[in-house]
Amino acid sequence: xxxxIPENEVISSAxxxxxxxxxxxxxxxxxxxxxxxxxxxxxxxxxxxxxxxITRLLDTRLVHHNVTRWETFDVSPAVLRWTREKQPNYGLxxxxxxxxxxxxxxxxHVRISRSLPQGSxxxxxxxxxxxxxxxxxxxxxxxxxxxxxxxxxxxxxxxRKKNKNCRRHSLYVDFSDVGWNxxxxxxxxxxxxxxxxDCPFPLADHLNSTNHAIxxxxxxxxxxxxxxxxxxxxxxxxxxxxxxxxxxxxxxxNYQEMVV
Numbered sequence: 001x002x003x004x005i006p007e008n009e010v011i012s013s014a015x016x017x018x019x020x021x022x023x024x025x026x027x028x029x030x031x032x033x034x035x036x037x038x039x040x041x042x043x044x045x046x047x048x049x050x051x052x053x054i055t056r057l058l059d060t061r062l063v064h065h066n067v068t069r070w071e072t073f074d075v076s077p078a079v080l081r082w083t084r085e086k087q088p089n090y091g092l093x094x095x096x097x098x099x100x101x102x103x104x105x106x107x108x109h110v111r112i113s114r115s116l117p118q119g120s121x122x123x124x125x126x127x128x129x130x131x132x133x134x135x136x137x138x139x140x141x142x143x144x145x146x147x148x149x150x151x152x153x154x155x156x157x158x159x160r161k162k163n164k165n166c167r168r169h170s171l172y173v174d175f176s177d178v179g180w181n182x183x184x185x186x187x188x189x190x191x192x193x194x195x196x197x198d199c200p201f202p203l204a205d206h207l208n209s210t211n212h213a214i215x216x217x218x219x220x221x222x223x224x225x226x227x228x229x230x231x232x233x234x235x236x237x238x239x240x241x242x243x244x245x246x247x248x249x250x251x252x253x254n255y256q257e258m259v260v
Contacts, residue, residue, distance in 0.1 A: 002082060002089065002132075009134045014079035015072050016059075016092065017129040017185060023065035032065045033099035040078035041090040055093050062099070072188060079132060125249045131186040131242065166197035166231035168260055185242035185250055193260035199229040208234045233260040 005011070016038060023032075039055035059073040081087040174189040175181045181188065199213065201221045209217075213229035220226045236257035245251050 002079070002130075005083065005132065005134075011079060011083045011132050011134040013074070013076040014130060014132045015186065015188070016075045017131060018071050018073070018094070019126045019128075020063070020065075020067075020069065020071060022068045034063055034065060035097050035099060036061050036063060036071065036073075037095040037097070038073045038075060039093040039095065040075070040081075041093050044088075044090050053093055058092075069182075070185065075130070079130075125244075129185065129242075129250070133187060164198050166195060166199050168193050168233075169196055183244045185244060187239075187241065190239055190259070192258065195231045195233050195260060197231045199231055201228075236260060 018036070037057060038059045039053070040058055041053055041055055043054040056078075058075050058078055061071060061073065063071065075092065078092065082089040171192045171194045172189055173192045175184050176188065199209070199217060201217050209229065216226065216229045220228050237259045238254050238256045239258045240252060240254050242250055242252055
C-alpha cells in the first residue's frame with residue numbers, strides 16, 4: 001500500500017525487508033539452505049487460474065535456516081512502475097523453496113506470515129517493511145548529477161591545481177562494511193561526503209573561510225612552523241534512519257550532522 005506517499009515525492013528506490021527466524025531441523029548443514037524469491041504480480045489474481053500467478057522476478061537470495069535476521073530485497077523496479085509510470089499495483093509475491101527438492105524434503109518449507117494471532121506483541125516490530133527512498137523537492141537531494149567537466153586542454157595547469165584545493169569529495173558509507181547493519185534497518189548506507197584538499201594563500205572567497213582560517217593562513221605565509229588552515233566542512237545536514245532499539249523495536253530517528 002503506497003497511498004501514504006505524498007504525490008510530490010520522487011521515489012528513487014525501494015526495499016522489501018523480511019524478518020526470518022531460525023529453524024531447527026537436525027544437524028545436516030547442507031539440507032538447511034532455502035532460496036527466497038521476490039516477484040511482482042503482473043496480473044490480478046482474480047483473473048487467473050487459482051494457485052497460478054503471472055509474475056516477474058525482482059530479487060532472489062540463498063539463505064541458511066540457522067540464522068535469525070532481517071533480509072533485504074530490492075523491489076525498486078516494481079515500485080517505480082507503480083509510482084512513476086502509474087502502472088497498476090497488484091502487489092508482491094514471496095516464494096521460499098528448499099534447495100534440495102528430494103523425496104525426504106518434499107513439501108518442507110519455511111512458513112511465511114503476513115500477520116500473527118492476536119496477542120502476539122512482537123508482530124509490530126517483525127512485520128514486513130517496504131522502505132522507500134525519495135526526495136520531496138525541498139532542499140537538495142543527497143545524490144546529484146555531476147555537471148559535465150569543461151575540457152582542460154586550454155588551461156591544464158590551472159585545472160590540476162584547482163582539483164587539489166579544498167573541496168567536497170564523494171564518500172558512500174555502507175553500514176554492512178562497518179558492522180552497523182545488525183541494528184540499522186534502513187537505509188543500507190548513505191552518501192556522507194568528506195572534505196579534503198589544500199587551503200592556498202590567499203584563501204579564495206569560494207572556500208568559505210572563517211576569519212581564524214584567514215589569519216592562520218596569513219601567519220603560515222611568513223612562519224612555516226605554523227600549519228596551514230585545514231580543509232573542514234562548513235555545513236552539515238541530517239538523514240533519517242530506521243533502527244532497532246534495545247528492545248528490538250523499529251524506531252525512526254533523524255540523525256543530525258551526518259552529511260557534508
